[in-house]
Amino acid sequence: MATTKTYEEERAGYYKVLVGLLVLTAVTLIQPTMFLENATFGVQMLIGVIKAWMIVMYYMHMKGEKLIGASVIFAMFLVAFFFVIVMIDVNHFQFGDVSHITSEVTSAGGSSATDH
Amino acid sequence: MSDHPYVPEIAVDREGNEYEVQGWQGDFFGGKFGFWLFMLTEIMMFGAMFMVLTYYFTLHHDDFINASASLNRTLGGFNTVVLLISALTMGLGLLKMRHGDVKGAKLMIWATILLAIVFLGVKAVEWTAEYNHGVFLGLPALQGGLPESKPFGEIMFFGMYFTMTGLHGVHIIIGIGLMLWLLKRINAEKVTPEHYILHFNLALYWDLVHLIWVFVFPYYYMIGAGLSTGGH
Amino acid sequence: MSKSYLELGETHCAIGHPKTAFWQWMLTVDHKRIGIMYAAVMFVFFFVAVFTALAMRIELFAPGAQIMDGDTFNQAFTLHGVLMIFLFIIPGIPAIFGNIVMPLMIGAKDVSFPRLNWATFWLYIFGCLVALTSLFNFNITEGEVLFNFADTGWTFYAPYSLNTGTNVVTTLVAAFILGMASILTGLNFLVTIHRLRAPGMDFFKMPLFVWGIYATAWIQLLATPVVGITLILAIMEKYFGIGIFDPSKGGDPVLFQHLFWIYSHPAVYLMILPAFGIMSEIIPVFSRREIFGYRTIALSSASIAGIGYLVWGHHLFTSGMSDIAKTIFSFLTFFVAIPTGIKFYDWIATMYKGKIILDSPMLWALGTIITFAIGGLTGVTIAMVGSDIHLQDTYYSVAHFHYAILGGVVFLLFAGMHYWFPLVTGKFYKESTAKVAFYLNFVGINLLWFPMFIAGYLGMPRRYFDYLPEFEIYHQVSGVGAIVIISGLVLMFYNFLSSWKSGEAAPVNPWGATTLEWYTPTSPPPLENHSKVPYVDFGPYEYHHAQPKVKFDLATMKRID
Numbered sequence A: 001m002a003t004t005k006t007y008e009e010e011r012a013g014y015y016k017v018l019v020g021l022l023v024l025t026a027v028t029l030i031q032p033t034m035f036l037e038n039a040t041f042g043v044q045m046l047i048g049v050i051k052a053w054m055i056v057m058y059y060m061h062m063k064g065e066k067l068i069g070a071s072v073i074f075a076m077f078l079v080a081f082f083f084v085i086v087m088i089d090v091n092h093f094q095f096g097d098v099s100h101i102t103s104e105v106t107s108a109g110g111s112s113a114t115d116h
Numbered sequence B: 001m002s003d004h005p006y007v008p009e010i011a012v013d014r015e016g017n018e019y020e021v022q023g024w025q026g027d028f029f030g031g032k033f034g035f036w037l038f039m040l041t042e043i044m045m046f047g048a049m050f051m052v053l054t055y056y057f058t059l060h061h062d063d064f065i066n067a068s069a070s071l072n073r074t075l076g077g078f079n080t081v082v083l084l085i086s087a088l089t090m091g092l093g094l095l096k097m098r099h100g101d102v103k104g105a106k107l108m109i110w111a112t113i114l115l116a117i118v119f120l121g122v123k124a125v126e127w128t129a130e131y132n133h134g135v136f137l138g139l140p141a142l143q144g145g146l147p148e149s150k151p152f153g154e155i156m157f158f159g160m161y162f163t164m165t166g167l168h169g170v171h172i173i174i175g176i177g178l179m180l181w182l183l184k185r186i187n188a189e190k191v192t193p194e195h196y197i198l199h200f201n202l203a204l205y206w207d208l209v210h211l212i213w214v215f216v217f218p219y220y221y222m223i224g225a226g227l228s229t230g231g232h
Numbered sequence C: 001m002s003k004s005y006l007e008l009g010e011t012h013c014a015i016g017h018p019k020t021a022f023w024q025w026m027l028t029v030d031h032k033r034i035g036i037m038y039a040a041v042m043f044v045f046f047f048v049a050v051f052t053a054l055a056m057r058i059e060l061f062a063p064g065a066q067i068m069d070g071d072t073f074n075q076a077f078t079l080h081g082v083l084m085i086f087l088f089i090i091p092g093i094p095a096i097f098g099n100i101v102m103p104l105m106i107g108a109k110d111v112s113f114p115r116l117n118w119a120t121f122w123l124y125i126f127g128c129l130v131a132l133t134s135l136f137n138f139n140i141t142e143g144e145v146l147f148n149f150a151d152t153g154w155t156f157y158a159p160y161s162l163n164t165g166t167n168v169v170t171t172l173v174a175a176f177i178l179g180m181a182s183i184l185t186g187l188n189f190l191v192t193i194h195r196l197r198a199p200g201m202d203f204f205k206m207p208l209f210v211w212g213i214y215a216t217a218w219i220q221l222l223a224t225p226v227v228g229i230t231l232i233l234a235i236m237e238k239y240f241g242i243g244i245f246d247p248s249k250g251g252d253p254v255l256f257q258h259l260f261w262i263y264s265h266p267a268v269y270l271m272i273l274p275a276f277g278i279m280s281e282i283i284p285v286f287s288r289r290e291i292f293g294y295r296t297i298a299l300s301s302a303s304i305a306g307i308g309y310l311v312w313g314h315h316l317f318t319s320g321m322s323d324i325a326k327t328i329f330s331f332l333t334f335f336v337a338i339p340t341g342i343k344f345y346d347w348i349a350t351m352y353k354g355k356i357i358l359d360s361p362m363l364w365a366l367g368t369i370i371t372f373a374i375g376g377l378t379g380v381t382i383a384m385v386g387s388d389i390h391l392q393d394t395y396y397s398v399a400h401f402h403y404a405i406l407g408g409v410v411f412l413l414f415a416g417m418h419y420w421f422p423l424v425t426g427k428f429y430k431e432s433t434a435k436v437a438f439y440l441n442f443v444g445i446n447l448l449w450f451p452m453f454i455a456g457y458l459g460m461p462r463r464y465f466d467y468l469p470e471f472e473i474y475h476q477v478s479g480v481g482a483i484v485i486i487s488g489l490v491l492m493f494y495n496f497l498s499s500w501k502s503g504e505a506a507p508v509n510p511w512g513a514t515t516l517e518w519y520t521p522t523s524p525p526p527l528e529n530h531s532k533v534p535y536v537d538f539g540p541y542e543y544h545h546a547q548p549k550v551k552f553d554l555a556t557m558k559r560i561d
Helices: A007-034 A037-059 A066-091 A100-107 B028-059 B061-069 B073-098 B102-132 B152-187 B197-222 C021-026 C031-059 C070-089 C092-100 C114-135 C168-195 C208-223 C225-240 C253-287 C294-308 C323-351 C360-383 C385-391 C395-425 C431-457 C469-502
Strands: B010-012 B018-020 C136-141 C144-149
Touching (some): A037 B197, A066 B028, B028 B061, B028 B152, B028 C225, B028 C253, B061 B152, B152 C225, C031 C114, C070 C395, C092 C168, C092 C253, C208 C225, C208 C253, C253 C294, C253 C323, C360 C395, C395 C431, C431 C469
């Protein structure tokens, strides 16, 4: 791999990314009790995406990789499509009244977080 | 396969210009591209698994939050940091290898192996605690239709939790095996600062393992974190 | 002077330097030899599955039980489906001709990872063995050995498959191993096509078969991992009682169908795309004309692969999917017909004013235009939600599937076998026998499956071993068709085998083709293919006055036109 950077520069890059990832991990851990408590799931996934982006770009040397980048984007698109369709399907569940799956949920809905 | 050193062939066009032919031998980009394609299959595999998870999260929202609240965030968070640092050591190892410091590279690989073992150890402690609380694959609490069964959603949550963290753990174990093999190859001087594709791909693999954890961790440990302050 | 790759010692091996021909074949990394070994194994399974199908046809010749009971019938169609789909047609054309021809076509010496290619072949063999053993199931209870055989159909729908005594988990393991082999083949081909094209050959100078393989390889790579997940979840359900697909434990069986078809539907395009590639090779050569609309054919392969990922839900119209998802999937499915139609018009336009030579490869290709058109268009009718609810799980969908896969994929595989037979073996088959075999097959397929469209439309369900008397006539016509097509198949393979042994020697490039795989110094080609890697500054199908425009000195691969 042709690189113009020196060893020290590259090492500094690794540490910078490390600090960024550690900060984001800290945010992950405190977020549910500190801010945006109603949107925990969304915030957590957003942080995950940012971390993943940093890892892919810097640790996995994806910057400037056109062919590989396009392949990854294609794969991500497919996963996203599977998600969207299956989510549309499950959000329009039409058999809630008769389904065994959902009726059990309502009867068990009262269970608490302190089971064990 | 060929015992002779590989010399690229030259193709000549009609004007007499020469073009070097890319052979399959010593093709660094080819090796890298091939490994990325392999990693795409991992992305599809875990992607489909997250899809199943999201499917049941949608159907059993409250059960999932409750179950998530009962996981041990201290140990999980600790493991996240361990894995994060191991990704750094792996990357630094590759950097040292590329700049000719073979000894330093080997040291960094050993450090990565050590951190991976720490990760597995913490995982084992976590699973043991869960087993002692009666929450484990095959125990009555995670079987549908019994009096002591948990609600459907929680069964699904814990079932997927053990499946996915288990699968992730298998990837870590495979990674350790591959790193030991890499050390062997370095000692045999099959992996050198001039010819380090195996080291490069293994670093990619380790980043992928880290990448999966980046999503596994919040999805299981953090979605219900607002309900309790962690731990059992 | 270089020797043919079939001669003793003319191969590189994965391990060591064996002296005997047997070990040289077992350990070979030569893409051509590996392709031949794939073909040999696949056609053994193919004929086992064909004769299983014949047994089912004999059973159905009259109402009531003839030669087997209902349970045996269920096991027979499961065996037929598993062998045909997972062992034969999914690896099918990519593993045989993708291996043999694709590197030759792009001027490469081998695939990018030759050792991986060898390992993949043996992974495939291992997967075949697991698949076969998984179909047999021994239950030892109270000292008594109960024997049963998988009867779930090749789709293994949960929860039935997970609750019966059959080894569905092992079968899924087999599907995963075979899938892994398929992934690695695809990966190898993708890197090969990206890295090892001869200098000057850009993507739009590649032969169209390579385009087909390229699109297929992406499907192999990105759809197959989903089987792995289905397997892991099935294991969780079967051994740990998590009940991911079992409604009595809170799971959703429709989710199993989603996951299964997310893989298995793209798998259908994985079968057909390289077959279309073979068609695109044969039509210009035997019309002596440049192919019409090269770019549209190439890009339609890519778009079929792309759209093919997005349409799996049309298998679930009667499974309890939500109405909005049904509508989306029905709509998306129609889109597949557009690039397919473009290909068909391009092929027909290529033949217009061409100098058509009716040799047997061309006959097979032309026959396929008819049979696949029937298979494809009936597919559009059942892509509509309304008509699908009537026709789902009837003989109509069975007939559609077999017209599309046998009449499309397998027919084109046979076309390719006739076309590349002189390349692979260096011999000619007997043309007159080949023509008779083609007509037997062509008449046979129509006799066998066309009546099923009518029977299915009138309500004959699939997978039944008995039926009402009014369907007898359709089953009897089908039975006759089965005999005709099997005699055609046997005749064709007899022709191939006897010609390989004692056929007339074929010169280099006997068909007057323009693509690089024919320009090798010997017939059949030597170990590392072309004598020199050519510089490619010409299109793949350039004809001038019905003769190939580009000519090579085969010893130096310099252009001499």
